[in-house]
Amino acid sequence: MKQTIIPLGPYHPLLEEPEHFKLYVEGEKVVDLDVEIGYNHRGIEKLSESKTWDQVPYLVERICGICSTSHPMAYCLAVEDLVGCEIPKRAQLIRVVVCELERIHSHLLWVGLAGHFIGYNTVWMWAWKYRETILEICEKLTGNRNHYAMFKPGGVRRDFNKEQIEFALEKIVDVEKPIRMLTDAILDDPVIHKRLKGIGVLTKREAVNYSALGPTSRGSGVPWDVRYDEPLDGFKDLKWKVIVQKDGDVFSKGVVRLLECFESVSLIKQALLNLPEGGAIDADIKEVPQGEGCGRYEAPRGEVFHYVRSDGSNMPYRHKVRAPTFNNLPTFKASCKGETIADVALITASIDPCYCCTERVAVVDKNNNEKILREKDLVKLSVGKTKNIMKKIGKTPALYNLEI
Amino acid sequence: MSWLIYYIIFPGFIFASIAGLLTVWLDRKVSARVQWREGPPWYQGFADIGKLLYKEVIVPEEAFGSGFIAAPLFGLAAVTLAVTILCVSFFGMSEGFIGDIIVVWYLFAIPSIALIYIGSTSGNPLSSVGVSREIKLMLSYDLPMAIVIVMMALKAGSFSISGIMEWQRINGSNISNWYGIIAFVVAIFCIQAKLGRVPFDLPEAETELGSGILLELSGGVLAAYELSKAIMLFGLPMFLIILFWGKGIIGGVLMYLLIVVLLILIKNTNPRVRIDHAMKYFWGWMSGAAVLAAILAHLGA
């Protein structure tokens, strides 16, 4: 059977990070997949060996634009694990607030893009419109829309004052309503059910075998969530639950993300309400003894792992960073096999690879008449599929309009 | 001599491009408004063309040099000729010739052929994919449109524009009866495809093929293509006015605005369709509707 392989150059007209996938396809069916990354390699681990302990959070924050507070969080936990010191309660709750805020805005970004992939561009515009309010809260609390620079080993750099907390509390309430509306609109939309259910299935055994992380594994019934498995003492007295779905297809991964937004909103409210009065926000570590420590935290896309080893000097001897997408990316081999090209764009979006940097999938034609399939090609294919599903159902849901 | 003046100044190049670029601006403004955005300023069309002329032209080595530059200019000239013939007889300045309705329709087809020529010679794999889609699209929308034109001409008993307009002036414009409305809907979709607008903008899908067929055009050459598209955006609705309305200038302007608004509406309310969908759509539904309209017209409804 003729195998088609489409190479796709790293530079893509719309935007996105340069990631390059090669998909070996027979006709419409996907047979194999090859990934080529490295366009973004900036040698961060080598750089952090030339930074002092306090400078590393600034560097580590710029690994990924949208989970830019999980890396410093995991790094600070690693250093605190190495030093073995206790962090004041108020600092922990401030950390929880900032991390959960980022989880919402990262999930909303994903919801917008997933909507774009199946042709609901209104979902894209709405999700990103409500994401603006979250960014406003972040800017109010931490001073910057994304790279917050709030954490340092031993605690938090800045404190929240009364006025900031009121602003955040009142704004977070009027974010919950639109997310509720968006979730209901998406979850009970017949076309989305037909479109997302049963494709790109990652079985539980495969998820364990690839040690997938975050929503990708929780969507297949594997209840790994670092906030639950290795709870910070800040988390112990907050009430929340891990969201797990069983059937591991794109739909359940989406459901996990959407419901997590609500958990995050309630977490933020609880944390902001019982911030302990006054109290130091920093256990100011004087010097780091020899030894090693691992820290891990639940980023929006999965568990971020940092390993730090020190030889007593004021710079880390070795600093290992592992982003969640590193484990989730190879799961494509399992979940993309046997799917049609039209669905591949959705499957790549389902693991939310660090802001769709891998959404351009290459389908290569063996007898080298290169059929170039770019992202919008895939989007169009998937939109085409949505259209004929709608014909079958004979109803055009309100969400489905406004091609951008 | 008077033909030359018509061609260059009044209904020809200058007038058509101004009207076309204003329509392009109207289209972008309304689409932006629909998405809560504030659209571009009124002179946006002129600024785009001006800027493109200001830029240098890059000709890829594989492309056949002079042909690459001549083709869009050739397309532009053909479109302006078509618009001149249309407007000359619409404003009653001089008698058209027999069969000029067919001539106009195929003059409008020349820019697409020019595009296919550019796309195939530019040696870029992406534009070759765009070329195959453009050819398929042309084939699909020509069939229903041809049926509509022939039907209108037979109804009016003459193949010249002024003849059709004369007939409609006497016994009511075509749009006012059943077959006219069906044919009008078919014609609107065919024009949408001919202009390459969103539901059918397959050949130059922006992020899909990296503006596929237009990938290699740059500078003045691209300006020629954009201008011909703008003039077509002005010319094709005029073509429909003659086919379906026929009488009066004021009525014509109102009809023109109605058609443009319809085109914008279609563009904003549905996502791009896959190429095989488009072909099935045109050959199936559209041709069926055109044949139905023809039967109705024949029965004198």
Next chain:
Amino acid sequence: MAKKNNQKVMKNLKKKLKKDIIDIVQPRENRIYMRVKPEKAPGIVEYLFSKYKCKLCTASGMDMREGIEIIYHLAKEDENMIINVKTLIPYSKLEIESIGKKIKAFRWIEREINEMLGVKFKGHPDMRRLLLADSFPKGKYPLRKNFKNSDVTDEDYDYERSGI
């Protein structure tokens, strides 16, 4: 509850693997560091991954004076414990059995350690470059201590091989 079952994990780890482990230490309540000989390491890690139901967090390689040390970080979620298996591979014979042969999760991390530190993984299915550019000069390993950031500058990249 956490106190009690952590001793339990330490005890049965000792019981099962006692002869292979050089030493095992538990500095904190949810961390275990275990030092193992390079030939034994793949066997132990596979045992921990499959039978003992641990998940692979990652593996980090370090350039120590006497050789390259690889630490396999495995997390045992239900007892919220991180088990780190450390092996020291001498410079003289820089190779180790690849775990990626059997378990897919290890494939990418082994490719990264190979290109960054030069450790050969015997039997790895597709050992290619993962992160570094193809035009990166051969034979240079960025994460080694003797490699300075300024060693490789713009000129050393020969761009013909970058496949443009």
Next chain:
Amino acid sequence: MDILKKSFKKSIWVFHLSTAACNNCDIEVLELLTPKYDVERFGIKLVGSPRHADALLVCGSVNAHAKPRFLEVYRQTPKPCLVVAFGSCGCSSGIFRDSYSIVGPVDKVLKEEDPDAKIVYIPGCPPKPEAMIEGIVKGLEAV
């Protein structure tokens, strides 16, 4: 001739290019198109191919893997074109300055290819959307 030059200022077509960036600037670029900061009112449009582009929006410090491709895209854009170095990574490779895989910020890499390329710097990590619009507008004057 200055009519054409003036119209160049009124309609800028932008092609986005990301070289080793942390994709935060990429999101901020997309935010410019959303209803809140709509840039289409200045006639700025995102286009699909470097051939049509007048401004190259480069996010991220250029790493070795991306350098040949970035220069290739620059050669393909018809001159006169504006290169916008986006964010502190674009202006000075930011925090990744002395890493082995970074071969210098946008202007150092570009100077090799074409010494008198017109470059606009928009610092900030990520730059605020207002700063971006102001940067592009300032860039127009320079052309």
